[in-house]
Every structure is written in structure tokens, then in C-alpha cells.
Amino acid sequence: MKKSTYIYTGIIIIFFAVFCIINFCGFERFCDSDMYQDIYVSKLIWNSKSIFPPNWTFSNQYFVLAAPNIAAIIYGITGSMNLSMQLATTIYTLLILAAFAYMIKAVTSNKTVILVSLICFMAAVTGYDIVNTHQGQLYFLMVSYYASYIFTVFLVYGVYLRYLFANLSNREANSESGLKLNKPSVLAYILAMIFTIATGMQSLRQTAIMILPLACVEGIRFFYKVFSKSYTKKDWAITWKMATLAIINIIAYLMVAVVIKPSHCVLYGGTGIRSISTWGQGFVKSAGNLAKITGIQSLWGAKNYKQNIVLGLISVIVICVVIYAVVSTIKTVFKETKGKTKGDVKEQTNIRSNIEKNDNANNECNVAKERYIQPIHVLIILFFLGILSIGAMGTLMDIKIRDIYFFMWYPLVATSLTYLLIGKTTTKTNAVIHNPSDEAINQNNASDAANKYVELAIVILMSIAFIISYGSSALNALNTTKTQDQLTCQFLEENHIHYLYGHWNTVPEIAVYSDGSITPGGWYTTIYDPIDYLNPKGIYDDNCNKAAAYLILPEEKSEALKIAKDRGITLNQIYSTPVYTIYTSDGQLMEH
Template structure:
């Protein structure tokens, strides 16, 4: 027994050290403010934070929101820090670091009543290792970026779910007490806030919570031969109503908003239903696929991880019914996270919503919980599990840290292209740059130039020149008609070699004269225009 306790303590130290190392990596990446880590989405979340602070409102009058508003999301917290320090990039970095810590703390709180420290930490760190393996730490939304780095888009949704689920599990287990009331109030308030933001939390948390409670009522009503309603039923109802109330509240708030990924209208044909079903199955299958590898390899890696989830799910459900439904906490959490994925799948198949693999983000904590359950299920292999996970996570943290150190050094080099362009513009009196909307791994924009300039240059983003409505100013995640507000004499257009023919065609069409002002490296140019070309391209229907 003493030997067992000693080994557990040793693994506790190792797992804690790995967690701190991960947090160190996140803080380092965020606070570096490396110009090369920013894309259009991240830049615009920062821009929103600045506009929100200036307007002293989370709904700036002229801001055009995309799929979601911001109420309890990272940009709102960033707005507060922007008001204090006056630097949008640093403000967002600090906000993302805080959200990272909150994710770790709320996940630990949620699972504390179900697993030992080592069990829950091993599961969580295994997930971290997988996400680090899967994608770049800062330039891909398919890895830790969506939750921990840069703008941590989905952090608030995880935090909200972890708090609510933690309260629900304690209610189900009969372990809820007065000391948990504060957390339940926070969970309910966050449910209202995330409801105001979008339907996302309704799909991944509120509806699954109600569905899980109905399932539990049915199971225990059959087992006990009486209607098994409990305090968890009331809590589920309050959370659901709070979330829906947030959705309704937004109907009475006047904002500018433009949906990017479809509507909530139901599909109208069998063909569309089958097509959407196929694509959503693909999204789920490749959820854990490594970004940089070919499809077959991605499929193999993803299949292994999905198999781990399946094994954990089957073991949990089997044990639950085998033990006459006594241990309901772990079963409830596994069902909640599973139903969160099922709900997103249903929305993607039955409605016009255009799903993405990232929308299935509840599958990530599901993996962590299933790993923890497998460790519990096979106590004789605990040391092996802990050792393998520790080595894997340590390797991934080291790998990503080494990469980040080199990238940050290069990105902040004054001789980098971004710094050269920024310095050229500032030295020659230019304060605005027009460029395509940057998307990490897909399309380079000019966001890095803004960061390199110390936020002294303004950015106007437009759509790709090889798509319909080429160079039309972006109509979401920006200030309304922002492209009209800047002095054309102090504005330049960042163009790439392959874009020039189409841009020249557009300029000739609208009678605008192009003049090359500078060239950087191979195929990167700065052009001035005799008139604001985006004024004309915005007229495209």
C-alpha cells in the first residue's frame, strides 16, 4: 500500500509539472504577440475588443457581428484589459491566458467528484497532447488555438459547460451542498450569456443537458418503479430556460449581424439530407486528424482516438447498467458530452447550418473523460497508462515549444517581411493597408503587418480575388463601412503576384489607376490607387 501511495504521489508531481509546462507554453505563445501568428479572425476579435471599450458597450453601434455576438467570450475580457493597458494585442493575450486557466480549473472541478487527481489529470493531459500533435499551437483552429491561444474562440463555451455539468453531476450523486450554490449561479448566468451569443451553447450544452436528464428520469423511473424526478431536473430546466432567455433577449437588442455559415432552416430534400449526413460523418471521423498529414494517415490517427472514446463509452455504459445504475456520475458526464456531439450532428444534417469539424469540440473533453475511465477500469495498468501519457505529453510540449521559440524569434525579427512593410509604410506617411482577409493555413493577409507596426496601421479586409465578388469589402467582424473612412492618399494595397491580373482587370473596369510603390521579396507588392477601389467593388451584387 505504501509503495502504491508513493508511486501515485510521484505521478502526481510529474502530471502537475506537465500541466505547468503546458500553461507555460500557452502563456509564452500568447504573450509573445508574434506577428506571424495572427489571421483575420484573431485580428478582428482584437479590433472588436477595442471598439467595445471605446463604445463602453459589448454591442458597439457600428460593429457588424458574424455568427455570434460577444457577451462572455474572450474578446469581452480583452476589452477590459485594452482599457487598462491600451494595447489590443497584449490585452487579448492576457485574456486568452486567463481563459486557459479557467478551462483547467473548471474541468478539474467538474471531474473532481468522479476521478482521483491523477486519473482526471492524465485524461486531460492526454487530450492536450493529442491537440498539440494535431495542429499548430497558434495558427490552426483545429488544435489548442480554439480554446487556449491567440483569441481562444470557444473557451467560454467549455467553461460554461464544465461548471454546469459539475453542478449537475453533484446533484445527481447527492453531493451538492451550500458551497456549490455560487458555482450553480455562475453556470446559470453564463448559460444566459452564451445564449445571447449564439445557438452554439444551446446545441452543445443546454439541449444535451435536458436530453440527459430525461434519459436519467426514464432509467430510474423504470428501475425504482416510480417517477424519478429530482433536484437535477429543476436545475436542468433552469439552465435550459436561462440559455433560451439569452437567445430571446437578443431579439430586443439592435445590432448589426451577418451570418457566415448558413441558417437554421430545415433541409428540404433527401439528396441534401444525405449529402450533409456524409459530410458530417467525415467531420466527426477526421476530428482528430493531423492537419499536416495526408488523408489516409489522418484517418488512421483519428480512428485510433475515436476507438478510445468508443471503448470508454462502452465500458462506462456497461458498468452503469451492470451495477444497477448506482454510479450515475460518470455515466451522466459521458452521456452529456456524447449528446453534445450528437446535437451538433443533428443540426448539421437536418438544417442549413454549415458545420465544420471544429463545431464538434465537445468530443475533446469526451476523449479526456473516456481515458480517465479506462484508467479507472484497469487499475493494474495505472502505472503503464500514466507513464505512456506522461512521455507522450512531455514529447509534444517539448516539440511545440522548440517550434514556437524559433517561430517567435523569426516573426519578431526587424528584418522580417512584415516589419519591412510596416516600416516602409510608416516612414512614407501611409496609415492604412487594404488586403485579403487572412485565414491561417489558407490565405495570407496583412494582419501580421498591423502587429509589426505596433497597431499604428489600420487594416481594411476584402474578399479573395479568385472568388465571386472579388475584392468586395468584408461585411462581417468589422466596423460598418470601415473601408470608406480612410484617406486614399495614405492607403496602400498589399497584393501578391497571382492576384495582380485580376486586380488590374477590376481597376481597369472601374477606371482606377494602379501605381506600384514597393516590392518585398518575391511576389509581394504594395500598390496605391487613384481612387478607393473598394468603393466600386462593394457595389457588386
């Protein structure tokens, strides 16, 4: 193995170790109210033995094979809510990385490039103290909100690329990258089907980021090959396999949304079409959210300016690379489809084989200049279409698009950076020169040296981004000083409090330290009125009140005391901090 292979493997292990430090050492410290609900529902899933617990109201997505489902199984073994989610997130981290490697191996067999690509993906999410942002919680940290979606994308795209580019000629495979693909295993396709069904049941998100791009690419390929009269049985097999994935994804969603109908509350608009007059407004908002997830907003970050300016500059470089990769790929695709026979892998192989038999040096040089559609091009197009799909939905539909919905940006970043390493090699892959001249050999050596420098620059750049983004969070996770919320939780447990009522954004952050012994019930806008979604139910009766406490914020104190007085209920202060005061009561105040 090359020395660089060991170094890059070490970097990946270090990155993974940082994820583990944050997840296992800082879990309670970083957990917020959104995360807590995913932890709590995993307990309900296990206790009810149902992926749709009857005493829970979901919001924008259900959980079928997401992190809470994995955590539920582990909870049944460990009895610890927090440890279960920590392990579930770690398991999904490993699954995501394995699926990403599986997908990238359909692009290149160069081990060094694969490792660099993994580094790029692990460091693609940037932002100072990233664990405290929703972007940082999508894949590898805390509750891994979108882990199941991105895992499914990588698995399905890996399968799709193998179907498209399987069984090329040996001569074509003997390129510098050494890429030779076989058809995916039956197990891989079955797993792709299972996770496509599961993520389809969870929400329409998978349809937008994966099914629509797949349908677009395969649809264009289908019609092009039909009209060029080059459609084969192999092409038909690919089309129906991908169509099957699309159909079962949509059926799975309809089965849940129309037939099962679990209790849920839509938070971010609907699927209705906007009026044409508001399309411009929708486009601007979508573009703003896309810009936000690229990390470019770090350039004008008010806090930690030095770190943010570095991250902002790295984001600018990455954006330029993505634009280059996408534009270059689109140009290659259009060039590919110009000729009558181009676009068909089998015909391309035959053409190349014929040319290889020709000893004419001029012909060989012409072949060297030719470019063909490769797996990396298809992958870039798929990720790019996944972003366009979300942007189109935000522009044309009533859905309120958030920046994290553009999470396909991160794999596009990793793939675009990978393109820098294998993009030039793609040309050489399709050029076969039997008797290379000394000049050609020197050019290849110079190209190899240039690729090494590009490879090193990418690793250094992404490592810097990772250190700035995750370093402070990892150090904070290792801090053993007890937080105020931890001290409060300790006090409540010592006083046998099992229920904590208060503002939805506050009480879960205290209860999480109890690892399930204290259950938080939160209100949002109206004091003592628990919200009816993403919030525990069945904990607001008189019996619960005997073991309950009320957390009142300073801005709520006057109204909270008045309501209690009007109801003839007495609040007794038992604990106070500058941020909140905690009371017990002689009567149930929570409306239910």
C-alpha cells in the same frame, strides 16, 4: 505528496508555458485574418462601451463573455490590442483548466488521476504545427475561439454531477478513490447561470453541445424515476435547476436574435430542415468532419510524414479508448436500469448498507462484481451526446457543419482516458469486504500496479502528442528573424500609413504587427469592394485615403490598375515584394 504528483504538476506547468510562449512571443507571426477580426472588435467594444458595436457586423456568433470581451477590458487599461488579446487568452486558459479540474473532482478525488486528466485534456488537440490550424486555436492559443463555450460546459457539468451524486453515505464515499461529493455552492450555480446566459446570447452553439445533452440525460432520468416510483424532492430540485439553465439559455438567444438583432451575416447555412433525400449526404459530411477532428487524417499527411504518422497512430489508440469508454458506459447504464430499484442512488446505498451487514463471503463477492452508474459514466454520456447533437444537426439541418464544431471530442478524449484509470476502481468502490483474504489483497495490489502502468502510458502518449503538435510552433515563436509582413508593416509605419486596403486574407496579417496603428480594410472577391462583415467600417472616405495604401496581389494587378485608370485615379507604387505590391493613390478607390 507522491513523486508522480510533482512530475505531473511539472508537465502541466510546461504545457502552460508552451501556450504562453506561442501566445506572447509568436502572436503576430501566427495571427491570420480571422483572428485579427476578434482582436479588432475588442477595441471597438471598449471604444463604444457596447458588446454590440454599432459599426461592426458579426458572422456566426456574437461576443458577450468571450475572449474579445475580456480583451476589451484589458485594452481599456493597456491601450494595446495585441497584448490585451494575449492576456485574455491566457486568462481563459487558466479558467478552462480550473473549470475542468472542478468538473473532474466530481469524478474522482485522487490527485494523481486529476493531474493526468488535465494533461490529457491539454494535449488532446493534436496536429503538426497545430497553431496554424483552427483546431489549435479553439481553447488555449491566439484568440481562443471557443473558450467561453467549453468553460461553461465544464462549470455546468461540474455543478450537475455534484447535484446528482451529493451526500452519499460515508461508507460509499470511503472507496479507493476517496470520492465524497457535497452539493455545489450557490456561487457555482450562479456563475453557471451567468455563463449559460452569456453563451446563449452568443450563438446556438451552447444549446447544441450542452443544453440538449443535459436535457436528454435529465429527461431520461426524470421519466425513469417517475415510472419506477422513486422520484424524490431531491430529484425534483435537480430537474428544475437544470431546466432553469436550459430555459434561460434559449431565452438569452431569442433576446439577441429576435429583440436586439445586432448586425450579423450568416456564413454557414441556416436552421431549416434538409429534405429527406439529402440526409445521407449530410451524414457523410458530418462523419467526415468528426473523423478530421479526431486527428486520424494525420496518417496520410503529405508533409512532415514522420511526425504525422506518429500523431495518426496516437489518434487511432485514442479513438479505440473513446469507443471502449463509451460502449462500456452504455453497457453499465443499461445494466443499471434493468432492476426495479437500480438507478436510484439513495436506494443503491441502502442496498449496499444491508449487504455490508451480511458476513456471508459469497454475498460479498457478488457485491464486488456489481457495477453502478458513477459520475464518470454521466460525464462520458454528456460529452458523447454533445458530439451526436452536432452530427444530427449536420445531418438533418441546412447548417454547414465544420470539423471544429465537434470540439466536444477533446473533453471526451480526456474523460475516456481518465475512465481507464478509474473505471476498474468503480467496481471496487461499490464493493465492501470487511475481512479481505490474502488473495483479495494480492489482487488489489496487482490492480494498483496495473493502474500505475496505464497511468504512465497515458502520460507518455499524450506528452509525445503534445511535443509533436506544439513543439515546432513554440520554436517558431521564439524565432527573432523578422518576417516579410513585419518588414512591410515597419515600412508603412515609417511612411505614416494608417490604413491598408487589400485582400481580406492578406492585409490583417500585416496590420497586426502595428498593434492598432494601421487599420486593414479588406475586399474578398471584388477588388476595391470591402466585405460588409468581419471587416472595419468607416475607413473608406477621402480623408482616410490620404493616409492609406493599397496592397495588390500579382493575380489582381491587371484588373486593379484598369479599374483605377477607368476612374481617372493614379496609383503610385511605394513598395514591392515577390508576393504583393503596395501603392498609394490620389483618389479613394474603395467602394463604400
